[in-house]
Amino acid sequence: MKTFNVKVIITIIILFQLSSCDIVDNVINQEPKSEFTSASFWQTPDDARSGLLGIYVSLRTTLNSQRAFLYWGEARSGRTIDASRGVVQEINDLANNRLDPAMSSASWANIYRTINLSNEALNNIPEIEMNEVERSKLLGEAHFIRALSYFYAVRVWGNVPLITDPVRGTEGLEIPQTDKQEVLDLIENDLSHAVANLPYSTDPSFATKGAAKALQAHVFAWIGNHQQAVDIAGEIINSGNYSLLPGSSYGDLFEVENTVEAILELNFNANIPGEGAGFAGQFAPAALGGGGSAIRESPQLDFMRNLFTEGDHRLNYIIRDMENNSGWDVLIGDSPIMIGKYRDRLNDAGQPSLAGNNIIVYRLPDIILLKAESMVQLGNESRAIQLLETIRARAYNILDNNGNIDTSSTLYEEHVKFNGNNLLDEIIEERLKELIWEGHYWFDLRRNNMTNIVGVTGEQVYWPVHQDALDFNSALTQNPGY
């Protein structure tokens, strides 16, 4: 019966295999090895840290892709970005108040992606076992980024959907717009959390107490709470964490980056795959991998040149004539003008690259001038003039280390001293001169109800809701006027 035994053994082996759940479980439960899943993530302190960095990546993408921070913050003024024939159609449309629901800057998809990631962090980080100090800081950062994202949203679209919890499941995804006042309430609430939990820090690439206060000051100025705006701006200025660069080192802001002036800079790096900036390239000559045609002789270029006078150290960082830039002529070819604030550097491969330019969200002069602006609104003109002159004096390099203006200089009389015109207009113009290409001017006009000077009024100060957003969310309504 030898063969019988063989049969029995084989049969037993097979039967054993059939019932062996271990093998079956291993085959059927496949966990991703190179990715997290929504179930496996947010478990450890490391998850909390890398998840939070994901929010920064998303914020950086939001402002960088399609040059959104400039489209939202500057392009509609039509004054700074060349909007003449041959440039990107969208810049032309924005400058000429021809907005439509198909344009890229009408999309809030990236903003809500950032908001959803922030909601995930705010929902999950409290459950993770970790150091309390670090937890508070991480939550503070998430609150800050959510607030910044919503602040962009209410400024660009007005009423927007208010979502504060992570998205789950397949039902109830169609969420309507909420009154912008409620959104602003959430922003204020988020910011008080952020200010309370974030430390000042030396690295402006991340959300800090200073950044949270800077945003707070902007929000208060936006809603007309000027006393609060003045107070908070003052706290930032007097915190001792930030100081103005000498006028002679103005270029360090863009060439060195992350200077003592910086409050928040979204960090880009040309040498790390995926961390390069795309926004600068559009305005660069083709040889630098850019769009090649967005900056050239145009009414905008003339307007910018006329803003500045000789001796202003900022002039070289507004427009750069590349013609005499030795070594570059060959590469630059037919389009020798570049935005001065976007600097090309050699990357690790020895190639010139614009991809390392940071997006400067907040820096000290912004806060100083914002304070001056709110001072004017409160009627305190003399203090406002002092702040305005500080910024001008720095630009003409007549400001000493202690913040004192050299009033004996001829430059002071000619260029720095307040000339007695409308003070608010002067401050807004100074903000333009100081912060041009940094995505502020349109919001400055909006905040002070001055958009009429660039020909935009009424409902049209808002963008339309993007067609895609409407198509896939029947709860939304198009903004009035579109």
Place this chain on the structure above:
Amino acid sequence: MIRKRTILLVIIYLIANVSNGLAQQSHEVTGTVTDAITGETLPAVNIVIEGSTQGTTTDIDGNYTLNITTYREDTSLTFSYIGYESKTVMVEGRSRVDVALEQAVGQFDDIVVIGYGTQRRADVTGSITSVSGDKISNQSVANLDNLLQGQAAGVQVQQNSGSPGGEVSLVIRGASTVGAGKEPLYVVDGLPISTEMLHGINTLSSINPNNIESIEILKDASATAIYGARASNGVVLITTKSGQVGKPIVTVNASTGYQELSNTFDTIGGNELRKRYINQYGMARDQEPYGQPLHWFWADSTDIHFMNSTNWNDVYFRTAQVSNYDISVGGGSEDLRYIASVGYFDQDGILINSGLDRYTINLKLDMFPFSSVRIGTDVKYARMLKTGHEGIFWQMQRTQTVLPAPGELDLPGGDLCCGGSPLEMTKMESDRTNNRIIGSVFGEVNLRDNLTVRSNIALDLVDSQEEIFWPFGLIGQVPTSTRRARLVTANRTGWINENTLDYRDNFGENSMFSALLGFSLQEEQMLSSFSQGEGGPTDALRTLNAQPIQTHATSFEEGWGIVSFFGRVNYEYQNKYLFTGTIRRDGSSRFGPENRYANFPSGSIGWRFSEESFMQDFDFISDARIRVGYGITGNQQIGNYAWQGVLTIDESYKGSSAVVNDPDGLPNEDLSWESTTQFNTGLDLSFFNDRLSFVTDYYIKRTNDLLFNQRVPDVTGYRSILRNLGEIENKGFEFSLTSLNLSGEISWSTSFNISFNRNKIISLPGGEDILLTPGINQTRWDNVTGILREGEPMNSFFGYKFLGVFSTTQEAEEADLRLSTMDGRPLIAGDAIWKDINGDGVINAEDRMILGNPNPKFFGGIENSFFYRGFDVKLFVNFQYGNDVLNNAYNIMSNRDCCSASSMTVWENSWKQEGDDAKYPRNESFSVSGNDRTNSSLFVEDGSFIRLKNLTIGYTLPEELINRLSLRNARFYISGQNLLTITNYRGLDPEVIRPDGIDDFTYPQFRSVTLGLNFEF
């Protein structure tokens, strides 16, 4: 090349010598061979002494004489003749052996491979088409799936690229999915294997078609449901050749031939192109259509581009060689059967710097160590090397003829407007390698006479890589001053274990019962990597170590698994009433725990009414059957972790890893199978002793719970979610015929098949249209090409209806479509007239309509084979009718864009002056005219064609000569592929169209002529 051939010849010589040494003892036999029914004598009947290479043929009167040199007591002779059943007769000392041969009983006595077993064709109640290996052998085509074109009813083969080893899509009974894979399940010698493209190599081409014994295509649910969750798209069973009991048989196949481009575009150049530019831009010098000044080649006769006309086809294409060599040795005894083979396939691409090499080694052993035990092992190894870029083809075909050919002038050869030169791109080195080993072992034990247990384990290893090197100064690469090297790898490890229990019983004289019970486990893991570096000092060293700056280094791992239980019952009563029932329960790692397991049942019945007594009078009907079947199958070809909601970690902030969610990965725990229910009924009829037989099938296939990437509101932070929504229906009719028209000295047989499929979308999420933007090489503003709409066929073309061209200014002015141009400019003569569907006077997105259907009304193939004496002729024609093609190639070539080559036809038929009654609008770049509509009926064409796919003429050496050469068989042939095509289609190749019906400047098929030989000894 010469060395390879020399080695091969030496091997052939050695093997021939070995099989020559035979013992001697002789016995002479004579006799006559006749037809068993008519009594006519049969000439040229093959007579072979069993277990030897010796034999002869009958003469013209059916007589033969054979001297058996190795006569033994048990020597027997095998008589074979085309169209007749072979017969083996023991000699038993007789000196005269007369034999009467029965005419072949056709396909109904054939054995058909089915899932987990075999079945007599007569007992099959499902819809299965068999393609025998000889239908697809000896053709100079690398891809197996490509060779199935036109061979089987219900099987539509579309080539996505005609490049060697390029992608092929095979669709059985109409596409039934939108968001999941459309490919059938391929099962090679019982093992379900993955066949997706890896690095541009079709992994199915790792099988040498000459090694294939048969291919069975399982079409209806009754046949496929035993493969459950993976069977919705049908199942293709590939069976490779096995060794047979007997003396070793050595088979040598060798062929070599040439291929060339089968068609070219009507691009214009020279003075004609110059005239076109002047017509478009005028003579004004300051035209800068894209912000960049154009070369002044149409006005300045000293400009090198002036009136230049380069025939780029001559530069890019060549007549290329294709060769195939393979040898196999097979044989066996009662205890052991074996077959071993080695093959080499070498195809140079018709596009310069492209090609495919394939090396295959196979070994299959079947052992019977004990009376009730069988052990088998099978190892298949294939190595494929592919060079060249498929994407270049697109770039090349649109290169303007005004550019000077390289070598004529010391110019970079860059594109005038758009940068990049395809010729330069061919200098980019791209080498893709794909190694695959499939190894399996099985054991089979007869526990009792009627109960068999079988278990197998198999490993499937694929190791694939792509190496690319960009040499110094490649135009179109930014920056041009550096070198770059890239290495991409993919490593796939799969294993399968399958266990079955097979039971057979007769429950009485008139019935047959069999049952199968099985359990299987399959898992696959993939590891891929991507690394890239640049800045190397030399073109001589092309690997990453020579690139000082490493720019990318990443790897990725993923896997999936499936657990299955399955069973089948067959019952047959009185050889008339047939029943088959199957069930499979599959559990897949790709679905959420709630929906992980699903059951896939099927049942079918058959009635062989030809066996009924009332049919006995109709003796010209040799077989007649009705089949009816119904069942459910599934589709699980989606991302491995789709339900879980994936978060990726490949981004970073300030160099630290950041985790973000996949915007298309909103988790869906309810995610489940796509399921297809199919009803099938068939009628099979055979006449005149099976000389003429028909197989007809009618089916209705409904796919529910379509796997769909549904867009979600963007405020969720996500873009889409994979859900089960919607329903598609495919209905169709298939007909095939095989006929032996003539037998005897001249024999002629025909096989024909034709398939009609109607595809319809029954429901979509929310009933709303889904616009398809398939990421093709569109250069224009709007990227929508197709639509999914309830009640319409899948992938219907969607766009604007072109009504003609305004002939005169007056006509244009009178037209009341005031805003017909995009930028509000008034219409002028020469502008296109678009159909204003809603009659609102504005031509906008609301005026798009369905323009065509990419699904054919019918398709099929017809093969005629002739034999006369030693000659054989095979003519294979395939055809397709009624499908529309969106000719995007022509669309681009008629764009008058500075970046595109121009079509002569379009130029000749364009509106040029007041009063022209033209087919195409005035000669203006679409983006400038402002009256462009991307996808219009202007470029939807009829893709019907009929093609002489293959013509082979062979000659088999006469028996005496073969005997003298100590051979078993020797045949020489000449074969041509894609020799003639009749079509109205204006693109390069109506067969090389993407599955969604778009022709997008893809690499066309070649035309080839091959010389070859088949030896057996």
